[in-house]
Amino acid sequence: MNLQGIVAVSGKPGLWKALAQNKNGYVLESLDAQKTKLVANLSTAKLAALSEITIFGVDEDIKLTDVFEQMKNAASIPDAKADGKKLRAFFFEVAPDHDEEKVYASDMKKVISWYQLLKDLPLFNEADPTVAPADAEAPVAEEPVAVEEIAEPAPAAAPKPKAKKATKKAE
Numbered sequence: 001m002n003l004q005g006i007v008a009v010s011g012k013p014g015l016w017k018a019l020a021q022n023k024n025g026y027v028l029e030s031l032d033a034q035k036t037k038l039v040a041n042l043s044t045a046k047l048a049a050l051s052e053i054t055i056f057g058v059d060e061d062i063k064l065t066d067v068f069e070q071m072k073n074a075a076s077i078p079d080a081k082a083d084g085k086k087l088r089a090f091f092f093e094v095a096p097d098h099d100e101e102k103v104y105a106s107d108m109k110k111v112i113s114w115y116q117l118l119k120d121l122p123l124f125n126e127a128d129p130t131v132a133p134a135d136a137e138a139p140v141a142e143e144p145v146a147v148e149e150i151a152e153p154a155p156a157a158a159p160k161p162k163a164k165k166a167t168k169k170a171e
Contacts, residue, residue, distance in 0.1 A: 002123045003050040003065060006031070008114075010046040012038070015117050031117050050114070055095060056102035062095050064111070070094035071115050080113040087112070 005018045009028065016028035016038065026047065030036040040047060054061035071077060071094050078086045084105035091098055091108050 003118075006050045006118070006123075007047045008050065008053075009038070009040055010048075012045075015050070015114055016040075031121070055107070055111070056099040057095075057097045058099050059097060062098060067095050067111060068115055068118070071112075072119075077112065077115065080109045080116065084108075 007016050007018055007026075007028065009016055015031045017031055018026050019029050019037075020027040022039070025040045025042040025045065028038045028040055030038070050064055053064040055064060055067060056062075074090070074094055078090050087105055087108040088100070090112075091103065
């Protein structure tokens with residue numbers, strides 16, 4: 001799943017694709033049907049890349065991309081406007097290790113609505129370019145060779161001649 005360049009903007013609904021960067025922030029385009037353009041100023045807006053978002057887990061945090069992968073395989077996905085009990089039951093199916101106390105119903109609604117936006121996009125089914133394929137052989141790192149450096153004594157620095165002060169002679 002290739003979520004590079006897809007961001008959530010604080011205070012703005014939906015998801016956005018980063019098109020370009022300027023000196024003040026980013027030029028973004030909405031992923032909905034309207035294709036609204038927005039310049040997000042970095043001093044006022046907070047951007048969160050979907051590839052970096054995690055969900056609170058009991059032992060360790062769960063990556064959002066892993067939750068989306070589980071949602072792909074789920075039998076049915078509830079509506080984002082469903083009640084909290086249905087959402088919680090669904091979340092235990094796709095992310096069984098999520099922390100019940102820290103993951104709120106509003107968070108689950110947001111994840112489901114993001115999934116609904118992303119599932120039909122071609123980039124959702126692409127491979128992530130930052131992850132190496134599992135069947136490719138990893139390059140073997142050579143053992144570092146220890147090199148001993150011989151410290152040479154610094155040559156004795158010759159004292160610098162003092163600069164002569166220019167004085168005015170009284171006439």
